[in-house]
Amino acid sequence: MTAATGIGARVLRTEDKRFLTGTGRYVDDLPLARATYAYFLRSPHAHAKITSIDISAAAKMPGVVNIFTGKDLVDAKVGGLICGWVVKDKHGQPHKAPAHPVMAVDTVRYVGDTVAMIVANSYDEAKDAAEAIKVDYDVKSATIDLATALDKGATEVHPEAPGNLIYDWEIGVKADVDAAFAKAAHVTKLDLVNNRLIPNAMEPRAAAAEYDKGTGNYTLWSTSQNPHVLRLILSAFVLGIPEHKLRVVAPDVGGGFGSKIFCYADETMVCWAASRVGRPIKWTAERSESFQTDCHGRDHVTHAELALDKDGKFLALKVETIANMGAYLSTFSTAVPTYLYATLLAGQYTTPLIYANVKAALTHTAPVDAYRGAGRPEATFVIESIVSKAAAEMKIDAAELRRMNFIPSTAFPYQTPVALQYDSGNYPPIIDEAMKIADYKGFEARRVEAKSRGKLRGIGFSSYIEACGLAPSQVVGSLGAGVGQWESAQIKFNPTGNVQVMTGAHSHGQGHETTFAQLIHDKLGVPMDQIEIVHGDTATTPFGMGTYGSRSLAVGGSAIVKATEKIIAKGKKVAAHLMEASVADVEFENGTFKVAGTDKSVPLAQVVFAAYVPHNYPHADTEPGMDENAFYDPANFVYPAGTQICELEIDPETGTTEIVAFTAIDDFGNIINPMIVEGQVHGGIVQGVGQALMEGAVYDKGTGQLISGSYMDYTMPRADNFPSFKLGYKTTPCPHNPLGVKGCGEAGAIASPAAVMNAIHNALAPIGVKHVEMPATPLNVWQSIQGAQRQAAE
Amino acid sequence: MTISVAMTVNGKAVSGKVEARTLLVQFLREHLGMTGTHVGCDTSQCGACVVHVDGKSVKSCTILAVQAEGAKVLTIEGLAESADKLHPMQEAFRENHALQCGFCTPGMVMSAIDMVKRHNYQLDEATVRRELEGNLCRCTGYHNIVKAILAAAPAMKSAGV
Numbered sequence: 001m002t003a004a005t006g007i008g009a010r011v012l013r014t015e016d017k018r019f020l021t022g023t024g025r026y027v028d029d030l031p032l033a034r035a036t037y038a039y040f041l042r043s044p045h046a047h048a049k050i051t052s053i054d055i056s057a058a059a060k061m062p063g064v065v066n067i068f069t070g071k072d073l074v075d076a077k078v079g080g081l082i083c084g085w086v087v088k089d090k091h092g093q094p095h096k097a098p099a100h101p102v103m104a105v106d107t108v109r110y111v112g113d114t115v116a117m118i119v120a121n122s123y124d125e126a127k128d129a130a131e132a133i134k135v136d137y138d139v140k141s142a143t144i145d146l147a148t149a150l151d152k153g154a155t156e157v158h159p160e161a162p163g164n165l166i167y168d169w170e171i172g173v174k175a176d177v178d179a180a181f182a183k184a185a186h187v188t189k190l191d192l193v194n195n196r197l198i199p200n201a202m203e204p205r206a207a208a209a210e211y212d213k214g215t216g217n218y219t220l221w222s223t224s225q226n227p228h229v230l231r232l233i234l235s236a237f238v239l240g241i242p243e244h245k246l247r248v249v250a251p252d253v254g255g256g257f258g259s260k261i262f263c264y265a266d267e268t269m270v271c272w273a274a275s276r277v278g279r280p281i282k283w284t285a286e287r288s289e290s291f292q293t294d295c296h297g298r299d300h301v302t303h304a305e306l307a308l309d310k311d312g313k314f315l316a317l318k319v320e321t322i323a324n325m326g327a328y329l330s331t332f333s334t335a336v337p338t339y340l341y342a343t344l345l346a347g348q349y350t351t352p353l354i355y356a357n358v359k360a361a362l363t364h365t366a367p368v369d370a371y372r373g374a375g376r377p378e379a380t381f382v383i384e385s386i387v388s389k390a391a392a393e394m395k396i397d398a399a400e401l402r403r404m405n406f407i408p409s410t411a412f413p414y415q416t417p418v419a420l421q422y423d424s425g426n427y428p429p430i431i432d433e434a435m436k437i438a439d440y441k442g443f444e445a446r447r448v449e450a451k452s453r454g455k456l457r458g459i460g461f462s463s464y465i466e467a468c469g470l471a472p473s474q475v476v477g478s479l480g481a482g483v484g485q486w487e488s489a490q491i492k493f494n495p496t497g498n499v500q501v502m503t504g505a506h507s508h509g510q511g512h513e514t515t516f517a518q519l520i521h522d523k524l525g526v527p528m529d530q531i532e533i534v535h536g537d538t539a540t541t542p543f544g545m546g547t548y549g550s551r552s553l554a555v556g557g558s559a560i561v562k563a564t565e566k567i568i569a570k571g572k573k574v575a576a577h578l579m580e581a582s583v584a585d586v587e588f589e590n591g592t593f594k595v596a597g598t599d600k601s602v603p604l605a606q607v608v609f610a611a612y613v614p615h616n617y618p619h620a621d622t623e624p625g626m627d628e629n630a631f632y633d634p635a636n637f638v639y640p641a642g643t644q645i646c647e648l649e650i651d652p653e654t655g656t657t658e659i660v661a662f663t664a665i666d667d668f669g670n671i672i673n674p675m676i677v678e679g680q681v682h683g684g685i686v687q688g689v690g691q692a693l694m695e696g697a698v699y700d701k702g703t704g705q706l707i708s709g710s711y712m713d714y715t716m717p718r719a720d721n722f723p724s725f726k727l728g729y730k731t732t733p734c735p736h737n738p739l740g741v742k743g744c745g746e747a748g749a750i751a752s753p754a755a756v757m758n759a760i761h762n763a764l765a766p767i768g769v770k771h772v773e774m775p776a777t778p779l780n781v782w783q784s785i786q787g788a789q790r791q792a793a794e
Numbered sequence: 795m796t797i798s799v800a801m802t803v804n805g806k807a808v809s810g811k812v813e814a815r816t817l818l819v820q821f822l823r824e825h826l827g828m829t830g831t832h833v834g835c836d837t838s839q840c841g842a843c844v845v846h847v848d849g850k851s852v853k854s855c856t857i858l859a860v861q862a863e864g865a866k867v868l869t870i871e872g873l874a875e876s877a878d879k880l881h882p883m884q885e886a887f888r889e890n891h892a893l894q895c896g897f898c899t900p901g902m903v904m905s906a907i908d909m910v911k912r913h914n915y916q917l918d919e920a921t922v923r924r925e926l927e928g929n930l931c932r933c934t935g936y937h938n939i940v941k942a943i944l945a946a947a948p949a950m951k952s953a954g955v
Contacts (some may be wrong), residue, residue: 012888019876019896020884020903022830022870029829124813202834202932203897254832254897255932287835389814509895509933657944675891683894711839711930719926719936724919748935 006522007739012674013514014528015507027206028284029223035208036065038273038283039126040266041116041133042292043108046142046364048706050106050135058132063125066277067133068117070105072259078102078272079238081263083329086480087167087338087360094480095167095360098158100328101267102238102272108137109157109327111365111704112292114265119277133337142364142704145302146324149361156385157327157362164362166325166334171342171418172355180316180353184307188390194378195774196697197690198325198714199371201508203254204290207267210280214268217245220271221492224250224536225260225506226546229483231538233263233331239272246271250536253508257687258370259294261530262331262406266293291709296697297371299324300337300378306386307723308350314395314405316353319345319382323360323368330369333361339479340375340467346416347383348427348463348641349405353376354417364704370548372687373746375658376466377753384462384754392765398461398758399431399440402643404462406431409732420467422582422639424732430665431463431643437726438645439661446647455649457660458763462644463757468743469554469638486633487551488542489559491520491567493626494697495612497605498530501563504544505556506536510745511676512552519739520671523564524604525591541628550743553672554638554734561738571607571623577618578602578610609762638734638742642666644685646755650763655782657693657760664751669734669742677744681727684748691749692756696775715777802861802867803828804872812859817850821859822869830870830900834930840915841929844901851908853928870900873907882953883907886946887939894933905929906943907950915951917944 005011008200018024055067081100088094103114116133120126141155148154149164157164181187201223208221215258218241224230235243253260285293301322391401407414409426416422422475435441445461450457470476473484488504489519495790501520505512517531534540544556575593576583579600583681587594594601609616611626649663654758671677694715698707708714733740753774760776761769768788772781800809803826822828822845834842834900843854846868851925874923880888883903893899909925917925921948922943923936931939 013804013891015896016888016893017880018869019899020887021874022828022900024896026828026829026897028833029823031827113912124815171869201897202895202930229797252896254834255895257932270937284833287840288835443922511894634855679891679894679934679938682937683933684935686935687932710837711835712837716839716930716932717935718930719940720920720921720923722936724940725935725937 001120004774005441005528006518007487007672009518009673011514011518011673013511014517015513026203026252026254027223030208030221030281032208032210032280035280035282036119036121036277037126038270038281039118039123039130040114041118042132043104043111043113043115045108045137045139046144047112047140048108048137049140050104051109051138052136055116058118058129061129061132063121063127064118064129065121066119066372068273069115070101070103073102074105077326081265081268082233082237082331083334084331084482085335086687087169087334089167090170090478091596095334096161096165097329099161102268105674107566110366111706112366113327117269117273118274119281137615144363144365144699144701146299146322146361146363149363150322150359157364160607161362166329166360166361166362169338170355170357172353174355177316177318177353177355180304181307181318184315185310186308188306188386188393190304190386192302192382192385192512193773194298194300194302194381195691197297197371197695197696198258199257199261199294199297200716201255201257204285204287205264205294206284207270208280208282209271209274210523211275217247218271218274219247219249220267221249221251223253223260224248225253225508225548227506227536227538228504229546230263234268234271236270238263249537249602250506256508257372258297258548261546262295262369264378288710291714292366292706293366295330295369296326297368298370298378302382304382306390308390308394309667312394312404314351317351319356320356320494321356321359325360325362326364326365327362327537328367330367331598333367333369335481336370336375341379343418343420344379344465344467345383345418346378347380347611348407348465350407352417363504372684372752374549375644376746377688377750380462380464380750381754384464385757388461388758399435402461402463402575403431405430421422421636422465423636424735425641425667426730426732427463427638427641428485430641430667430730433728433730434643434645434663434665436660437665437728437778438647440645451651456763456767457649458759459645460755460758460762461649462758464747464751465639465641466746466750467637467639468550468746469634470549470551471637472635473633483545485545485635486629486631487559488544488629489556489563490542490629491563493608495609497608499526499534500534501560502534502541503556503560504542504546505552506547508547510547510552515553515672515676516557516773517561519560520564523561526604550745553739553741554737554743555634557739557741558634558737559630559632562632563628566628566630567626570626570628571604573618573622574607574610575602578607584593635736636738638669640666640668640742640744640747642747642751644751644755648756648759648760650760650781652785655778655785657681657776657781659689659723661723664748665728665730666744666747667730667732668744669731670740671729672741678727680744681748682725684746685725685752686717686722688749688752689722689756692753692774692776694775694777797860799859799863801865801867802866804866804869808900811952814860816859817855818857818859818862819854820829826870828871832900834897838899839930841905842898844903844904844929846904846908851905870903872945873903883946886942886949890935890938890942890945892938898929902929902931902939906946910943910947910950915947917947919944919953
């Protein structure tokens with residue numbers, strides 16, 4: 001290897017060229033001969049009985065090829081969409097699992113629920129025909145507000161879930177926690193809402209499918225983060241097409257952030273209908289459709305209490321959360337507010353006792369599932385908000401209170417009271433570095449200076465930890481996961497010495513084609529331009545679990561390393577034969593096999609050639625070919641951690657917040673490509689700041705209409721909302737994976753909402769503002785200021 | 795009813811029959827098969843579809859194909875001199891890791907070039923950030939896009955493009 005391109009090098013991305021020249025190939029870009037186009041008619045009501053659907057006029061519209069409704073799926077015995085994670089409630093009972101028909105049969109349950117599929121010769125014709133479909137709805141009252149969804153008398157979303165309760169789940173021993181609270185010198189209480197978000201990957205979801213009558217094979221192109229898992233769900237549960245007869249391809253995918261993990265109705269329909277229509281079908285969501293039908297994220301209502309002793313040591317934490325599931329349980333929805341949330345409530349702290357109770361509720365809104373961070377941002381927001389609030393109440397410096405409660409570096413592996421065992425970490429140097437870069441000492445002077453300009457300046461901390469690198473299969477299996485969470489890799493050398501590496505992970509912006517090539521280059525010495533990373537096609541890659549939960553490098557990269565070890569082991573046998581040496585004496589370094597203590601050597605490329613043209617070859621104990629597979633199942637999660645510091649100014653006249661500085665110091669373990677890691681952190685920070693300051697899915701509480709249903713109404717972060725960020729790293733390598741890596745994809749989004757909101761509270765505390773909910777829009781902040789001033793005047 | 799439309803795209807004369815409602819981006823993508831220009835929204839907000847029409851950046855989802863009759867259209871596909879010689883803005887995006895999933899990238903690059911020219915190759919960070927109001931990116935947090943545009947401005951000037 002060379003230092004310029006191996007592990008740790010800032011290597012420019014291989015994939016960039018095609019994206020920069022307009023030759024990327026996303027699902028909507030596929031040219032399919034004789035294609036038809038699908039449009040989906042969606043429910044305009046949050047809750048209604050469908051009394052009739054009349055497609056007769058629409059069927060006669062120009063260009064219409066076929067129209068399908070929920071009844072067609074019932075007749076064809078198509079299964080429902082599934083939730084793949086069984087969470088057991090506090091009595092040991094599995095969660096309620098209401099039916100999730102691919103298209104509505106007699107009831108619609110959210111604005112955007114799928115009612116009919118129109119297939120036509122062009123997209124416009126399909127859309128025109130949809131307007132001619134007559135649906136009679138008997139509109140019912142709807143449950144929209146999460147805080148009251150579990151109240152007596154709330155309209156039920158599904159008869160299978162009485163009172164809209166999916167589960168009432170807990171972790172920890174409540175009596176022990178209550179006893180600790182009884183002895184506390186100080187208790188900090190906090191009510192908060194974790195606002196509902198709409199993921200908004202820039203590429204809208206899309207699907208295309210074709211059916212080959214001759215072979216009975218289906219091909220589905222989908223904007224999926226995990227094509228094998230999508231195929232498994234469609235095959236085993238929904239469509240019944242055998243796995244080997246269904247190829248799922250996720251080509252270039254324009255961002256996912258979790259929203260493209262799940263199995264959706266529309267792609268299911270496109271696949272199913274392809275054989276009925278007899279021509280390829282293409283469908284791409286319009287942005288308004290994405291707003292309505294992509295799985296949303298977050299959406300918790302939480303009450304938390306932190307018990308402290310007189311010095312500020314945390315004694316216990318108690319958390320009660322209601323989590324919104326939406327109208328149907330999406331693929332991984334049940335796990336998000338339980339095993340990805342409550343198990344993180346220890347944060348970076350030694351809090352000895354934790355109790356969390358989570359109630360998952362149905363509402364007549366779009367399904368809610370994993371979104372960048374999934375559960376961990378919600379947990380971090382609870383912990384880091386309540387810690388900063390406690391610091392303010394007890395008049396202890398926010399950094400000092402954190403430091404006083406950090407898990408000491410000598411305590412790893414550290415068993416938390418909420419199931420996880422943190423493998424490694426060293427938190428104090430991280431916060432020290434963050435404070436240094438953010439010039440925390442100089443903050444008071446900056447606050448005073450800002451005040452002279454009429455601005456309220458605030459500073460906020462967020463010290464996060466996350467469990468990612470999903471996940472040890474045995475552990476997640478014991479918690480109810482329906483799948484294992486290993487990853488796969490195949491290294492296939494060609495006779496001429498170049499190499500294709502098939503990964504089960506999927507890149508939709510993360511840069512795997514570069515990072516994974518660096519691993520191969522580093523471990524095997526193959527030049528970067530001789531390496532091709534292949535992903536996203538069930539026909540060409542080994543079964544893989546895909547990309548989510550910051551797992552690609554920690555799990556998928558580890559699988560690649562395992563496969564390189566197999567290549568080296570086999571190569572040594574061949575090299576020993578070629579050099580007439582004993583295998584035990586052969587060493588491998590920088591792409592060359594050598595006999596120890598001699599000048600004999602043979603390059604890997606020559607060994608590969610010998611393996612494919614085995615004229616002079618150790619046939620007795622070695623097969624020809626150089627093609628190795630590996631599967632890697634991690635021993636534990638990985639635990640990235642860090643501290644972010646946000647500094648901002650609020651204009652009290654307008655309520656406008658300007659972020660003036662943002663610092664993030666992270667421990668991601670070893671770093672393969674620092675350029676890519678920085679990019680992940682930048683993007684994550686902005687998504688988290690978006691949640692804190694501007695983003696929020698708003699449904700009308702009466703009608704269930706999605707008010708924030710376009711970019712005109714849902715505020716997306718834009719370039720001028722931010723300063724440049726200051727980043728840094730402190731490294732404790734992960735002790736249990738071969739690369740020592742921890743994962744960086746979600747960290748920015750996990751930590752930043754609390755950093756921003758703590759800074760806002762810090763800025764507004766001097767004028768008496770007690771609490772601002774996210775998103776802290778100018779209106780929201782201005783109203784909080786007005787409220788505090790009114791209260792002060794009374 | 796269809797209407798004939800003719801224009802120059804990336805230096806080549808093209809023509810086609812479109813519906814009156816056909817947008818320029820649909821003409822590019824669906825009629826010409828030039829899929830480098832993307833569609834990310836339906837309210838002219840995201841900027842993934844930005845192309846140059848007669849030298850000015852335009853959201854191609856916001857004009858009809860027939861409005862571009864006779865115009866010179868430049869898309870992301872026509873920007874690089876050759877496969878090996880990228881436009882300085884493309885090069886700066888690559889050098890500065892200003893793209894991740896690549897979906898907003900064509901529109902970003904086309905907007906950025908127009909921005910640099912309108913400001914006579916002289917830009918500061920605040921101006922770049924403000925000028926990017928018409929382009930959404932969900933991956934990069936804009937940090938590296940801003941860096942790339944600031945780096946590209948002098949490079950474009952010295953390359954004379």
